[in-house]
Each structure stands twice: as structure tokens, then as C-alpha cells.
């Protein structure tokens with residue numbers, strides 16, 4: 137079964153446990169055959185008046201032994217089969233997580249987070265149910281009726297057994313004809329829960345925006361719609377199961393009725409004894425459970441297969457940004473960056489986001505990128521750590537085509553501060569180190585350079601303060617500065633700051649840039665900013681507009697050009713003056 141391709145190795149590794157578990161289920165089923173037989177023999181003995189005290193003791197001991205053995209085998213199969221299912225669950229969850237790390241950033245642009253989260257929760261639960269409960273139930277549903285069938289034939293012959301089993305043909309027809317329908321409904325149920333997860337995630341992460349735009353009731357309405365859709369999808373599935381279950385139960389009782397009629401007649405005509413009839417009826421009563429479980433098993437397997445298919449699609453996905461076959465690892469790069477006639481269009485877009493970009497940035501120099509929102513600044517710098525791939529022959533680091541440099545050696549050398557600051561639920565120290573090994577001295581040095589050290593030592597637990605939902609609430613500017621400390625602590629060869637000082641005031645910005653100057657002196661740097669004050673000291677400044685460089689030079693030469701840069705500078709000067717006067 138190709139659907140099992142990502143868990144086949146774990147199943148094979150645990151095959152002996154699985155087999156032992158199934159043997160234990162079989163033993164439970166065999167032991168269940170003893171009680172009806174004992175009841176039948178006792179009935180015949182009582183009727184014939186041959187029942188002795190010795191019989192009483194023998195049969196009582198037999199029943200106790202059977203009960204204890206059944207309990208031991210029940211415990212064993214649960215321990216073995218559920219143990220395997222837990223291991224499969226853990227392995228597939230781990231593999232999924234590794235796959236999330238492998239996939240390229242663009243994958244996350246085109247797939248909903250709710251969908252990805254639902255793979256890691258609902259789908260994995262369904263797979264665990266299938267390989268645990270599902271396997272146990274299906275074994276029971278096949279082995280127990282098989283054992284019962286043998287015992288029935290031995291007790292009352294083939295004819296009576298066939299008569300009792302005949303209603304089951306309908307059962308098989310109904311279950312088989314519903315399988316496709318169940319598959320479709322389960323798929324829709326999974327899609328509905330993914331949508332609901334996405335809505336909840338979006339609302340929680342955007343709660344501040346929702347509140348500031350007074351959109352709470354609209355959000356509740358949107359959620360109610362999605363919740364209702366989820367309920368309807370679930371109800372459609374429940375409807376199938378609700379018709380299936382009573383039908384299954386009716387079939388089991390019909391089986392029992394046929395037995396009573398047919399078996400009763402046989403007793404009347406003395407073809408079988410009352411004891412044999414009691415045994416036969418006892419076996420048939422035991423048949424009710426596996427028949428009833430059939431609907432449940434079908435649903436567990438259907439859900440598991442749908443979820444496996446969904447997870448497999450994600451696992452089959454290959455990242456589009458990988459090391460090339462001839463990739464080279466360079467750790468001591470000079471970090472001379474060159475872009476030659478570089479054009480870039482996003483995979484899902486038809487309009488280019490960058491056109492004919494030519495840049496030459498030498499080691500130790502600073503390039504500043506300025507431009508209106510949407511002009512292509514972030515796109516340009518995202519090409520350097522290869523978050524997106526530039527076309528071959530357009531982007532070079534130290535004269536080596538970037539596509540030939542191994543991803544890890546490239547990214548390890550870049551200190552990147554993104555526009556959106558992300559801090560993890562951990563201590564400030566861990567957020568700066570980002571789980572790499574640095575001594576306290578380096579951490580403090582980086583924090584000082586990022587202008588956040590004084591803020592940190594004011595917190596009661598200083599560097600051990602937990603940030604995030606359960607910890608201290610940091611201001612936007614504080615988060616940005618921790619993010620800068622994280623980027624510079626590793627002593628990167630290239631420092632990339634993507635508009636990361638937007639949340640601090642111009643005074644703090646000047647302080648941070650002053651401290652960073654020392655660090656930037658030794659390495660190549662790229663700063664993206666809307667504020668002229670943040671970029672005016674750069675060796676080269678480029679102005680982007682609709683993906684093209686429209687002006688370039690240093691601060692003085694750009695002012696002389698009296699173009700857009702100069703206009704922006706005048707506007708910002710005026711705004712600063714007004715602010716000061718106020």
C-alpha cells in the first residue's frame with residue numbers, strides 16, 4: 137500500500153510487536169469461545185441430572201482461569217498495539233516537522249497555516265487511530281467471527297450456521313457501497329477543520345488589529361460561519377454512521393432471531409440438545425460486537441487513509457531552494473556582492489518585482505536601499521540568503537554564482553534582521569543566542585551594540601526574563617533591538633537590516649546606528665530604511681521604484697541630483713523640525 141510509504145519502515149521495525157499484539161487478540165477471541173461451551177455442557181448436565189459438586193468446582197476454576205488469562209492477553213495486546221501506534225504517531229509528527237523546516241519560504245506563502253497546523257494535529261490523530269485502534273478492531277472483527285464460525289459449525293453443523301450468517305450479506309453490501317461516500321465526507325470534514333483552525337489562528341495573531349478596527353462582531357460572524365460549515369460537514373458524516381449503526385445492529389438481531397427459530401425447531405425435533413442450542417446462542421451473542429464494530433472500523437480506516445493521503449502530499453513536496461550538485465561551501469568569504477542585470481518575478485506572479493538591478497558592493501562597505509512601499513527592497517535583500525532563488529549568472533558573492541554556494545555556509549555568514557520581528561517563547565538570552573553557544577560576555581557585547589542592554593538590566597530577571605505570551609511584554613523597539621543583537625552576535629560577514637529600526641525614535645535610532653557603526657566598519661552591510669537619517673552615512677544609496685533603481689549615489693551626490701531622494705530628505709527634515717517645535 138503506497139499510502140503507507142512514510143511510515144512503512146516504522147511498521148516493519150515494529151512488526152514483531154504488531155504480530156504479538158494480534159496473536160494476543162486471537163488468544164482473547166479463542167478464550168471467549170470457552171464460556172458458551174461451558175454453559176451448554178452445564179445445561180445438558182443439569183437437564184440429565186448428572187451435575188455433581190466436582191463439576192461445580194471444576195467449571196468454576198475453569199471460568200476463573202479463563203477470566204484471568206483473558207485479562208492478561210487483553211492488557212498485552214493493548215500494550216503492544218497501542219505502543220506501536222504511539223511510536224508511529226511520534227515518528228510521523230517528527231518527520232512532518234522536519235519537512236516543515238525543509239520547505240522553502242514560498243511554500244508558506246501559498247499554503248494556509250491552518251492547513252499545515254491541522255496536518256500536525258487532526259491528521260496525525262487519525263493516522264494513530266488507524267494504526268492502533270483500527271488495526272486492533274479489524275483483527276478482532278475478523279478473528280472473532282472466524283473463531284465463532286468454526287465453533288458454530290462444530291456445535292450445530294454447516295446448515296444452521298449458514299442460515300444464521302445469511303443476513304450478513306446485506307451488511308457487506310451496505311458497508312462496501314458506503315465506503316466511497318464516507319471517503320468524500322471525511323475529506324470535506326478535514327478541509328472544514330483546517331479552515332476553522334486557520335480562522336482561529338488568524339484571529340488570535342491579529343487580535344490587536346481586530347480590536348483597533350472594532351471588528352470583533354464581524355470576526356465572530358466569520359467564525360460562526362466557518363464553525364457552522366464544520367458542524368454541517370461533521371453532521372453529514374454522522375448521518376452516514378447513524379444509518380449504518382442501527383442497520384448493523386438490526387442485522388445482528390436478525391441473525392439471532394433466525395437462530396432462535398431454526399435452532400428451536402432443531403431442539404423440538406431432537407436434532408440438537410438444549411445445551412448445544414445454548415452454546416450456539418451464546419456464540420451468536422458474541423458475534424454482535426464484531427459486527428457492530430464493523431461500521432466503526434470502516435470509519436477509522438477511512439479517516440486514517442484520508443489523513444495519510446493529506447500528509448503524504450505534504451511529505452512529497454520538495455523544497456525549490458536546495459544545494460546544487462556542484463555546491464561549494466565557503467566560510468571565509470570576503471563578501472563582495474555583485475548583481476548583474478538581475479530581474480526577479482515571484483513564482484505565483486506575472487509582473488516582475490525587480491528589473492535590471494546592477495549593484496557592486498565591496499567588502500566592508502555599506503549599501504542602503506530606500507524607496508516607496510512595495511518598490512522591491514525586501515525582495516532584493518531576500519535574494520542574498522537565498523530565501524528566493526535569483527536566476528543563474530545574475531547574483532555573485534566573491535565572484536561565485538550564489539546558486540553554487542551551499543545554503544548553510546551562505547546563511548551562517550549572514551546576520552539578518554527581518555522587517556517583522558519574531559521572538560520565541562524563551563528567555564532574552566536564549567532569544568539573542570538563538571540556541572547557539574555564546575558566553576555571557578559576547579551576549580552582553582551584542583546587546584550593548586544593539587542598544588538593548590540597559591533595558592534588559594532593568595527587567596527583574598534581566599537576561600533570564602522570559603519573553604512572549606507568558607513573559608514580559610516588550611515594546612516594538614525593544615523587540616527590534618533584541619533581534620539586532622541576535623543578528624550580530626554570530627559575528628556575521630554580512631549584516632542585513634530590513635527596516636528594523638522603524639519602531640524606535642530617531643534619537644534611539646542614532647544611538648543604535650552609532651554603536652553598530654563599529655561593527656559595520658569590519659563587514660559588508662545592507663540597510664533598508666524609509667528614514668534618510670538611518671541611511672545617509674552609507675557608502676552607496678539606491679532608490680528603488682517599481683523594482684527599478686531610479687537614483688543612486690552617496691548622500692551628498694543624491695542631494696545634488698535634486699531628485700526623489702532629495703525631496704524625501706527635505707520632507708523628513710521639515711517633519712523633524714515641526715516635531716521639535718511641538
Ligand SMILES: Nc1ncnc2c1ncn2[C@@H]1O[C@H](COP(=O)(O)OP(=O)(O)OP(=O)(O)O)[C@@H](O)[C@H]1O
Nearest residue numbers: 245482484485489508509510511512513514515516
Ligand atoms: N511572496 C510574494 N509573492 C508575490 N509577490 C510578492 C511577494 N512578496 C512581495 N511581492 C510583490 O513584490 C513587490 C515588492 O515587494 P517588497 O516586499 O519587496 O517591497 P518593499 O519595498 O520591501 O515594501 P515595504 O517597504 O512595504 O516593505 C510588491 O509589488 C509586492 O506585492
